[in-house]
Amino acid sequence: MIQKDLAHACASEITSVIINDIGDNYFSLIVDESRDSSVKEQMGVVLRYVNKEGRVIERFLAIVHVSDTTSLCLKDAIDSLFAQHGLSLSKLRGQRYDGASNMRGEFNGLKALILQENPYAMYIHCFAHQLQLVIVAVAKGNIIVSEFFVYVSMIVNLTGASCKRRDQLRQIEHDKIVTLLDSGDIISGKGKNQETSLARPGDTRWGSHYLTLLRLSSMWASVIGILGNIQDDATTSDNRVFIGNHK
Structure with missing residues (x-):
């Protein structure tokens, strides 16, 4: 129990530093989801922003357990995470996911749900995933x-x-x-x-x-x-x- 308390305390302090570093600036959202070894769906959340020195920073924020991987469930999880850390969806200027339909769907994907609330949150298909698809296609x-x-x-x-x-x-x-x-x-x-x-x-x-x-x-x-x-x-x-x- 003491070890878990120490881990939670460290995580809380690190997260607080990240949130304070972002401040009231604009930021982008990077999300991916997958199952862990216990077959639970997990969503990894990374924030990308420009700090006070003008450097582009990427910071891992959290791993969130989700009951399923539907776009609505992922959106609710993101809203809850933002509310927990005092982040505003209106400050979001970019969102990056892979090519799965629940993420990039034009009408019901996570991208579309966020754009309905914030039309300035530009979607970018993950370049690493695009390169991966190209390599697989060429190899096959x-x-x-x-x-x-x-x-x-x-x-x-x-x-x-x-x-x-x-x-x-x-x-x-x-x-x-x-x-x-x-x-x-x-x-x-x-x-x-x-x-x-x-x-x-x-x-x-x-x-x-x-x-x-x-x-x-x-x-x-x-x-x-x-x-x-x-x-x-x-x-x-x-x-x-x-x-x-x-x-």
């Missing part, structure tokens, strides 16, 4: 690249399809590292040789593909071992052919 348009990542996803899904396989992969990787340490091929040290696992790539986070490839490359020998085990355990000829072709 190239047959070689597209098929390559299809195979990568298949391998990751196969090796992580069950707790048993994940445990086997972890154990094989552990045994490999121990062997390399004993032979002197790698050295130990703080932060080195940490336990890791394969990461699934996702189109909404292109950086996740890079992380997947890095981990797949470093754990390739262990992955081959797991695929061999799956092939041995396969009960149908179709499964044997599938695993054999993709090894």
Whole structure:
């Protein structure tokens, strides 16, 4: 309880400094929403403004739990957050979201609901999200690249399809590292040789593909071992052919 009280006190002081720094100036709103590990919908709120020294500042304000991701629910959450910190919607001059319909919808999206109250709150489609969509479209348009990542996803899904396989992969990787340490091929040290696992790539986070490839490359020998085990355990000829072709 004391730790939570300290965390809340620190958060309150930091938030107070941010609000005081904004003062009565205009500001912009950046919002994104996603589920957390406990499958609760969360909305992250960031404010962008120009401080007294003329520098453009971005400050994370809060993570707000929302019952659902409808535009009306998000708008109510923003109104409540603004009222809590004494922020006025009339001072809003920009709003930036991704391309989801609940955010950028022309008639019922969060953008439209805010514009109904403040026509000066210009909407800008998140440039990072736009770039992400371009990269995904270009990658899928190239047959070689597209098929390559299809195979990568298949391998990751196969090796992580069950707790048993994940445990086997972890154990094989552990045994490999121990062997390399004993032979002197790698050295130990703080932060080195940490336990890791394969990461699934996702189109909404292109950086996740890079992380997947890095981990797949470093754990390739262990992955081959797991695929061999799956092939041995396969009960149908179709499964044997599938695993054999993709090894």
